[in-house]
Amino acid sequence: MDLLDDETPEGAPKSNAHEFTVSEISGAVKRVIEDQFGRVRVRGEIGRVSRPSSGHMYFDLKDDRSVVAAISWKGQVSKMQIRPEEGMEVIATGKMTTFPGQSKYQMIVETIEPAGAGALMAMLEARRKALAAEGLFAPERKRPIPYLPKVIGVVTSPSGAVIRDILHRLRDRFPRHVVIWPVAVQGQACAGEVARAIRGFNALPFDGPIARPDLLIVARGGGSLEDLWGFNEEIVVRAAAESEIPLISAVGHETDTTLIDFASDKRAPTPTAAAEMAVPVRADLIAWLREGEARMQRSTRARMEMRAQRLTDLARGLGRPEALTAQARQRFDASADRLGPALLGFTQRKRTRFGPVAALIRPQLLNNFLRDERKKLAGLTDRVTSALTRNRVDALRKIEADRAKLTGLTDRLRAAPQMRLNALGDRLDGLDRMRQTLGYTETLRRGYAVVRAGATGADGLVTTAQTASATASLQIEFADGRLSVAPENGQGGQQSLPPAQDTPPKPKSAPRAGKKKAPEQGSLF
Structure with missing residues (x-):
């Protein structure tokens, strides 16, 4: 008591109350709240959702009267089945704590579940209407499924039973090349990975190292609405609607419906049914081809038989071939009978005419004919040679004459400019002399x-x-x-002049340069 009195400032009221520091009171409040609310479940509406780059998520839980600040750490966010959105009514599970830096309490949320199927379905319906208003579900956007694709791309989890069911059914019906893009089919990362897989398949080049699929299958097994929520996300729906490759959605069981089913080109009730839609049954196709081949053969055979019968029927209306060719055959036989004697008679006549001529043909006559023809040919050769020689001499003379003419013309062309210049120079000299003669300077000299x-x-x-x-x-x-x-009457007065004489007076000589002019100078007039 004495110590307290000593420490109390003079004039201050004395008290036995304990003095806390700010950190002590904040720690005490934190312990009280965490002890009393170690694990709680809070129902409320989500508001003001913030997702910074750190990966944590900050949001509010509110009702019509109060607001509780909430936070989920990065590891907790990745495990959430439902992505919290503003306006969603949820039940958040976690613990209460305080944040001494701002003197407020907050809730660390570990899991979030919808407050009821009605609220979640209402949000899903609102999203469906908004996307449908953009035309993402329009029937004209849907592409036909190829009858027999060469490559099939499957977007699903590689560790589930779905991919085994798809591969097994494809192997039984019609084996095809399958490319699998592994993704998470539930949880926080589901929507982003599925959207990237769809866009990744569409981005593959046609001639790249990885075959570009002709058909895509997005598949997942059955589950609750929360488990399938990743396929209701807007990013997945837009990726499915933008896909240039035809897409079959096979999410959940037949009773499950997600928004990707509306944007896909075809919906399958199950992943196994999607594999059945992707390819036909090979055995059925072979049987159908064989049946078609058999029908084609029967049709061809029946058509040929019908044509043959038609030909037979038409042939009955024609006459007998023997009757049509009988007269021509008879004429041919008659001509053939006359041909032999006619050839013999023709040969005999020619031989008779050739006999007298052959007697006149002797070797000496042929030799004389050849000698005369050689002489004629030699004379003709001499004349041709002489003509060629004369023509050559005449051509050479003409060339020499043309060359002489060309030389003279060249000389005249070379001399023409100089002659023209000389004539122009003479004319210029004459004009200059005329200019000097007609100029007034020559008159002054006179x-x-x-x-x-x-x-x-x-x-x-x-x-x-x-x-x-x-x-x-x-x-x-x-x-x-x-x-x-200066005139004598320089003030403007007039002075009479002596009468003009026939001979002009002798002009006075001009004063010499440098000599002063006489003060009194007579009038020139």
Whole structure:
């Protein structure tokens, strides 16, 4: 008591209550909750589902008045038969605990089961209607099943009895090449693996190392609605609807219906029935072929007999062949009888005509004929040789003449440009001389001058005395230079000029360059 008094600050109220730290009070609350609610089953509606990349799942369990935070660890999520979705009413099994970091309590959920078949079926029906509204279940999307596929792809668990039943039934009916894609047929990983398997089979190339199936079978044995729930997932339904390879769904027993059955091209009540739909019975097919062969042979034989009978019936309407050829045979016999004597007579006549001619034929006549023909041939050869020789000489002469003409033409062509240039040069020189002769500079050399107004001559030519008298300054251009002058009456006054003489006065010489102009200069007029 004294120690407590010593530790109590001065002026503070004294108390015997124990002081807890924050961690102590949080641990005490955690132990109380975990002891009182070691394992509980909570019924409620799922809300606010969160699945971060860590693999854990966070969600809420709520009713119309309260909310309980819930969490499932990654290992627990992978074992769940039903994937929790917002709005689903479930019964969650787990334990209550606290989260000291946020001063709240929460439930660690180990398993989840639907609160009732009605709620689960209602959610399934809502999903079915939504997918049907997109046209995924439309009959026109379904493809026909091939009559006898070469390769069959099976999507199922490799360790179950389903694959053995399928292989056994295929072996009994019609052995085919089977490619198995192993998947989980229930649990959290079921939907993703089945969807990847369907898309994987469709992605195989036609000429790849793994044969591309002509038909797919998605199979699973019977089970509860929760066990078959993976085949109701939207990802599986979309993969089945997008499959380019015809697909048979065989999930559960005949009474079980999943959404993949609506999207598949054909539904089988059992996996064994799917194998029966995939291939025909080989023995039945062989029997059918043999029966068809027999029917074809009977039909062919009957048709041939019918044709033969028809031919016989038509032949009765024809006459006897002997009667048709009797006259021709008779004429042939008569001609044959006359042929022998006629040939003998013809030969005798020819021999009679040949006798006199043969007497005239002697070797000397033939030799003379050959000698004459040789002479004719020799003369003809000489004439041909002479003609060829003359033609050759004429051709050579013509070639030489053409060559001489070509040489002359070449020389003229080479000289033509130079002659043209010379003529143009002469014409240019003449035009230049004419330009110099007609130019006013030649006129200046003959004693004339050009008078311009202004000291620089920029105000134009002066052609009259009246204009010159009215101008303040003038510029006079001679043959050897220009001279600036001012009229005597530079203020605009007029001055009479002496009468013109026949001989123009001698022009004054221009002042020398560099010499000052005289202050008083006489008028040029």
